[in-house]
Amino acid sequence: MSEKMEVDTPTTAATEEKKAEHVTPSASGESAAEHPDMKLAQAIHKAVLMSSNKIPMDTAHIDTLKADLIKMSNPSLIESLASPLQWDLSTVDIAGMKTANETTLNELEEKVKEAQENAGDMEVLEARIAVAQFAAKSMSKKEALAMYQLVLDLPKLSSGKQMDALMEQSRVCSFYSDTLKNKDYIAKISKLAEESGDWDRRNRLKVYTALQNILTRDMKTAASLLIDCIATFSCTELCSYPNFILYTMMTNILYLPRTDLKAKIIDGSEILSVKDDVMPVFTLVKCLYDCDYKGYLQAMVEVESVLLADRFLFPHAGYIMRELHVLGYKQFLDSYKSVTLTSMAQSFGVSVDFLDVQLSRFIAAGRLTAKIDKFGGVVETNRPDLKNAQYRDMIQQGDLLLNRIQKLARVVDV
The missing domain is CATH 1.20.5 (Single alpha-helices involved in coiled-coils or other helix-helix interfaces)
Incomplete structure (x- = not known):
């Protein structure tokens, strides 16, 4: 008799307390598939910016990236990056890669057939996952998603294993910045998580959902999800812990009340443990809390380069910088009924003309409840x-x- 895959027990009120006994153990960040490699996705993002002169060129970074891509042997990815990276592929054996990949794929498919004929369901699952993982490494996005779909199509697949496969599909979409498809996969994972799934999978799902929300500029929802996972983060297959803290700080600075900003961000032990890795953003938050507005604007200059270098934050760099300006000006003005433009400009370390233009724009857009008395050179707050x-x-x-x-x-x- 063939060995059966684990099957989730239907959730009822009577079985809720024993749910954990019937759930497949989660694939944590350490045991998740090695590919797609999200560090490589970040490296590609930086390289593309360098090639388009949006950030300073680092030829060593470009050369290392090209070597890593060749080592991966993913001809589809290499060909798609040839133009953005201004890469002459005449020295790259694309045809040889395709031939080698086809041979490897056939060998892996043979192992699937062998498992179907001579082994049990678990062996078939493992063989099918091996094919999908190879596709995620060396084949196109479409092929990788299709191979993981074959995993999902296997009979008697537990909801835990379904969630793992869907998360891998979500990672593939995230790697290729396909937000539309990624949204669908996250919706499917969320539906399964409501019915079953262990705590770790649900916790990791929060990070997957939060990063998707960042890409779609739903920063408030992302901020809430990320800060809930600070002490329990295990989603290293999607992003590093310092990057996770970066996303948590950049989203929460826009929404957290001042007291919570102090308790959860500035004094948070987990954040302090990686403070040196995210120093520009930590300095930004600290200056805002300390009402050091000159230091706050100076920190924003460094933070902008951090935003541009990150593939999740880059599309929203302009939006975030604008919101940070509004945040600083609003906090300052909330302390006064009226203040001179000169005094406020000195506090922020900018010229009166620059401040006048900025405040006028935000007031006209309804972002600041104030008015400027040009004759008297005074900013008057108008609290609703x-x-x-x-x-x-x-x-x-x-x-x-x-x-x-x-x-x-x-x-x-x-």
Whole structure:
């Protein structure tokens, strides 16, 4: 009789306490597939920026990346990067790579057939996963996703193993920056996580979801998910711990109250353990908390280069820098009923003209509740009255409710 794969027990109120006994152990960051390598994805991102003169050129980085790509033997990826990296492929044996990959793939598929004929379901699963992992390393995105789909199509596959395969598909999409498909895979994982799945998989799913939210600029949701995982991060297959802390700090600085910023970020033991790896961002947060606005703007200059060098944050560098400016100006103005432009400019270490332009733009956009008295050279804050705002909202909602009741009454009368 063939050996069966583990099958999840249906979750009911009676079995909830014993759920963990019926769940396949999670593939933690250490045991997850080696490829796609997200460090390589970061290296590719930096190299492309260097080739387009958006960040300083580092020829050693480019040369190391090309050597790593050749070692991976992924002709599809190499060909797609030839133009962005200005890479002459005449010295690269693309045809030989394709031939070697086809031979390896056939050998792995033979092992799958052998397992189907002579072994059990678990051996078939392991052989099929080996094919998918090879595809993630040396084949195209489309082929890698298709091979993991064959894993998902296996019968009697536990929900835990399904989540692992879907996470690998999500990583493939993340590697190639395919946010649309990645969104679908994360939705499938989330649905499975609601029905079953161990704590570690659910915890890792938060990181997968958060990074997807960063790419789609849902920073607030990402911030909440990331800060929940600080003490329990195990998703090293998706990003390094310092990078995880970087994402946590950059998103949460925009939303955390000042007291929480101190307790959870500045004094957080986990963050302090990697502070040196994220020093520009840590300095930014510390200066904001200490009301050192001149240091805050200076830190923003260094942080911008950090944003540009990171593949998840790069698309939103301009947005984040704008929000950081608003954050600093708002915190400063909240302390005053009115303040001179000269005094405020001195606090931020900028010229009066620069500050005037910045404040005017943010005030006109409704981002700052203040007005500028150009004649007197004064910025006056105009804090909204919370009680009056709540009263207006109540009146508007009341009118809406009365209109709906009247419409319903007319329908009933008819």
